[in-house]
Amino acid sequence: VVDVFAKAKRSELMSRIRGRNTRPEKALWGILRRLGVPHRRHVVGLPGTPEVVLSKAKVVLFVHGCFWHGHPGCRRARLPASNRVFWRKKVRTNRSRDDRQVRRLRRLGWRIGRFWACRRIDGSCVAVKLRRLGVRMDAKGQVY
Ligand SMILES: [Zn+2]
Numbered sequence: 001v002v003d004v005f006a007k008a009k010r011s012e013l014m015s016r017i018r019g020r021n022t023r024p025e026k027a028l029w030g031i032l033r034r035l036g037v038p039h040r041r042h043v044v045g046l047p048g049t050p051e052v053v054l055s056k057a058k059v060v061l062f063v064h065g066c067f068w069h070g071h072p073g074c075r076r077a078r079l080p081a082s083n084r085v086f087w088r089k090k091v092r093t094n095r096s097r098d099d100r101q102v103r104r105l106r107r108l109g110w111r112i113g114r115f116w117a118c119r120r121i122d123g124s125c126v127a128v129k130l131r132r133l134g135v136r137m138d139a140k141g142q143v144y
């Protein structure tokens with residue numbers, strides 16, 4: 001297992017797919033800022049350390065890297081040719097952890113939205129998702 005991680009590809013994979021402050025995350029934060037939606041980022045106290053938390057609305061948003069979170073049917077989620085058994089197990093473990101975290105969040109009364117890194121994140125898709133999650137904004141720009 002160790003030498004799999006030692007491969008040269010590692011740093012590239014890790015920083016691009018697993019890293020904090022990735023491009024899709026930044027896109028999402030920028031959009032929320034433009035929309036005037038107050039939010040917290042990378043909230044460690046909640047299951048899964050959600051990328052975005054709207055506390056009053058009780059909504060969390062995740063931005064999932066396609067490979068590590070096993071985006072179904074996605075080209076970026078294809079397993080490497082070597083060590084397939086290892087990678088399959090790894091991704092499966094990640095996915096069951098995601099499921100567990102979602103269940104815990106739901107039990108705590110949170111609603112959960114998910115964005116995939118392969119999909120373009122723009123203002124309208126964020127607005128649609130927030131509306132579906134029941135997020136509302138009053139005339140003063142307060143989110144609830
Ligand atoms: Zn994807």
